[in-house]
Amino acid sequence: MTSVTFRLSLRSLRAHKRRLAGTLLSILLGVSFLTGTMVLGDTLRANFDTLFADANAGTDVVVRSADVLDSPGSAGGVRAPVDVALADRLRTIPGVAAAEPSVQGAGQLVGSDGKPIGGQGPPTLAGNWLTDGRLNPYRLAEGRAPAAPGEVVINRGAAKTGGLYVGSTTVLRTPDPVPVTVVGIATFGANADGMGPSTFTAMTFTDAEHHLTPKGAGQASSIQVRAAGGISQRELADRIGPQLPSGVQAVTGAAATQESTQQLSGRFLSMFTTLLLVFAGIALLVATFTIHNTFAIVVAQRTRENALLRALGAVRGQVLGATLAEASAVGLLASLGGLLGGIGVAAGLKALFSTLGFALPTGGMVISAAAVLLPLLVGTLVAVGSALLPALRAGRTAPLAALREAGVDRAAQGRAGAVRVVLGGVLLAGGAPVAVLGATDGPSVLLTAGGALAVLAGTVVLGPVAAALAVRVLGAPLPGLRGVSGVLARRNAARNPRRTAATASALMIGVAVVTLFTVFGASIKATLDDTVSKSFAGDLAVTTASFGAGGSGISPKVADALAALPEVRQTVGLGRGVARIDGHGRTLDVTDPARLSGIVDLGRVDGSLDALGTDGLAVSRSEAQQNGWKLGQSVTVGFTDGASGPFTIRALYEGGTLAGDYLITRQAWAPHRVQDADTMVAVGLRGGVPLSVGKAAVTKALLPFGSPQVQDRAEYAKTAASGVDTMLSVVYALLALAVLIALLGIANTLTLAVHERTRELGLLRAVGQTRGQLRGMVRWESVLVAAFGTVGGLGLGAFLGWALVEASDSAGTGSFAIPPEQLVVVLLAGLLAGAVAGLRPAGRAARLDVLRAIATD
């Protein structure tokens, strides 16, 4: 590029600062979000890394079972325990300074107000107090270490939250309620309240063994080893390794730390950051439309100037280069701004997730080189890429155009070409059936997603063809409402269909994604609701209000205690366990199947649930079908303690119910379990007992168990669905950005349109259009464009939502639901936002000086 073209593009930048403000802002917002996502990911990873490193700081080697049991849908894996006696053997190995068995489990403290502490996300841990000061990451801040049964040390964070002090007595739910006395309060490391936001209760080793291990004695989760001076972690691990029994391994402390971080990154963090990146992508995609449109209009308006350059001898490349240089300057500038904004976004997102209940560890911001360079590159590329087509058009400007009247706003320019119709038609005609096929026959999410993308692309391509018609239809009531200003608003919105479509497309994509999630969420809720109402034949459900790794479940004694009440006909507890079935990790429901059938409707049952015994399983029909199992067949079940054996499938039942895909008896499970807990206890009341009476009786009976939640069927269904609402609110917050960028696009296009219609607007004012009428005209045009985008997005989103719901429902038991109220809210919000987007351009139009507008050069 020559210096002349560069100078020209800089001049034009400076001259049209306001025109490009919208472009600048949309890139800035998109890049902010992208940067924010990456910085947040880096920061969290680093924060967690520090946390785990601190936890293992004094541990040089961890001796543990080599076998990890994992199932899809369960957080982390489960390891078999190791023999406590191993610790004594390890101490005899030269180089071992200390070896101490460590028991780790779940235990939730009850605060002084009777409410459980934590349980909403971060883990609530319990274990033994390590007596070796270097192995133990906790330091006593007050009081002393536990020495007698029932004595515990708790972390300072838990003490603060629960209002507990040295000397307080409370209950630890393991989940069996264990009465404990706080004898000490500890900090994590030198001065932290805890290991991140998690809670920790430390007991004596005997207590920990008793409450947290299956056999109650002789077992530990792992053995922590400290090396004597001068021996490296690696050396010691190599020395210990050969001395261990089979199935037990020695890993270095550093490796264990890395493993913990990776486990978290691999599951929670990568899912989390992928989700955020998807939304950053949507925001940038929407920004692309806005930027493209701005440059298309600016180039059209500059036709005369570019033609003059060409007439004076500028070659195509120079005109093209000038436009692209302008775009890259805008892109780079906006991306730089976005980088700064992104750090703010990262901090804001972290705070947002905290307020929504996803507590994250604290720590400083970490900004990697990738988090700086990638958004910078992406932002600039998006700007240049979006401006490419308009720039090519600018390059093609004929020198003669300088002499002609610049008819920039002619409808003829926006006429949809035959190519467009054919291409869009093919994409739609090809994509829609593929999406439908993927949804109904199969079903296959991948097929549907491919079809959905084609439909989306087709809709965008066909936009200009549909725009004129759609605006005319949607704007039909306007002339009646607003007279000639309404007529003008409608015609103006339809006068350049390509521009209208490009403007509306941005909003359409945003609204389509919002609608997609709304429909998807409503369908999940409907499915959950359906599941509960179809399969839950009981009257009350006892659950704990917790999610994530926190909480400790319900004591298995609850079911029996409640069954003894005179008001209660029957109860059954449902627990969760992980086992390896024919080599694959699976989640099992541990229960008493015979009692279950009276309270949870399992549909048609083949075989008998009563006779599962200690070597039988019940499997859902769909799961059996997928694996090709038949009634009476034998499968191998491997447990967390390493034991495994053949189990016979004795019953098949309907899938998609409250019970999962596998049922096993408590008797079969008991010998292999780690910590016994129910996730839910279903209660059926005796005939004639009013619900309120039954509920009161059950609630009272639960007092000694730390008061888990008691809900009737409707409440239970609602709670089951409330997680969906939380998720949706996060998604909406993230999508608000894309919608905001789309609205900026509408405002920007209109501002440019007002600029190029200056004379026309001046004429209207001269012949008697009041400022109010003029403002109304521009605003209604904005509303029309927004209506086109919103209605299109609603239709597209509802279709894609349907396809996705059907496609992801492999069992065929889900329901599809369109929530009319929420979609009406989306529609109204879209229209209102259109009116808001039109405010500034309308104000500018109304402020036009009539005389300057109609002056003839």
Place this chain on the structure above:
Amino acid sequence: MTTLDVVRGTAARVADAVKIYGVGGTEVRALDHVTVEFPAGRFTAIMGPSGSGKSTLMHCAAGLDTLTAGSAWIGDAELGSLNDRRLTLLRRERIGFVFQAFNLVPTLTVRENITLPLDLAGAAPDQAWLESLIEVVGLGDRLQHRPSELSGGQQQRVAVARALAGRPQVVFADEPTGNLDSRTGTEVLGLLRRAVDEMGQAVVMVTHDPTAAGFADEALFLADGRLVDRMERPTAASVLDRMKAFERRRS
């Protein structure tokens, strides 16, 4: 106000009008104490070289611009006392406009352009009047066309029809033939003349073209913001002579 008043009285006037652009050293006196009346039912041409203030006079008299000092009246309404909204309403009810170019709204049909001021006011057009007007401008077969499908002369005839549609107190025409060739220009001027003769319309036209001024009942001459001369029943030749005389005097 009765029709009689309109016919016999003054359609518009300015009194002691002063318009100053800029301040201090860059001050330009576009109008310098001009007093002039535009009688009802008369065709008045405002003549003058570029920068003489003729366009400023028209803009101020029509309420498109405000005076620095003095007063401007449309009928009995003093424009200086009106706010933007009342001024706009007055324009659409009592003034018709014809501009040199960019006269029509491209998204509206010919008929919609003609009734635009009435539609903006939400007033029902007088159908009989509208039909006769359309016949006079000779665009009966083009009513559903868009402006871009018309020639320049046809567009200007639509603009004249629009200016007359609401039977305003006065029509202001700003160089209405400036963008037209002489034949189509004559057509447009003939239309304005017929409006005065047959409909009793008051027309004020700003022009620098002596031929155009020849269609008027009276020509006013402006120079350096002052009213320097007036001529009853001007012809193209007499106007040209008068302007040449000014040029000599100035140089």
